[in-house]
Amino acid sequence: MKLLDIVVKESIIVQLKATTRDAAISELIDTLVTAGAVNEDQRDEFVKAVIRRENKGSTGFGHGVAVPHVKHTDIEKMYVAVGNSEDGIDFKALDREPVHSIMLLLSPEDQPENHLDAMEA
16 A cells, blocks of 8 residues: 555645644644545544544654544545644654654544555555
């Protein structure tokens, strides 16, 4: 799987406005709504689902990168939104450093293999 195949080009944010983890997640999902990848009526549920997943364990892998993600029954196709933060955002990363690159992944619940492939990509 190629990451470029699932990144929504309209959902690439060169400089996030958000300064917190939850606000960054919301901002990235908002771009997926604007791009038509996610229905507006699903927005709040997906934000809550990603934050719930994040609260179980940080997706801040270290070296300035985080990959917040969720598998959900209402997602039919994998989508990735990308955001950058020059100042960095506290994602409670493993190395305790701020996160500068965020790749938010939404995956269908019934495709765990593809979800893992996307995470590796």
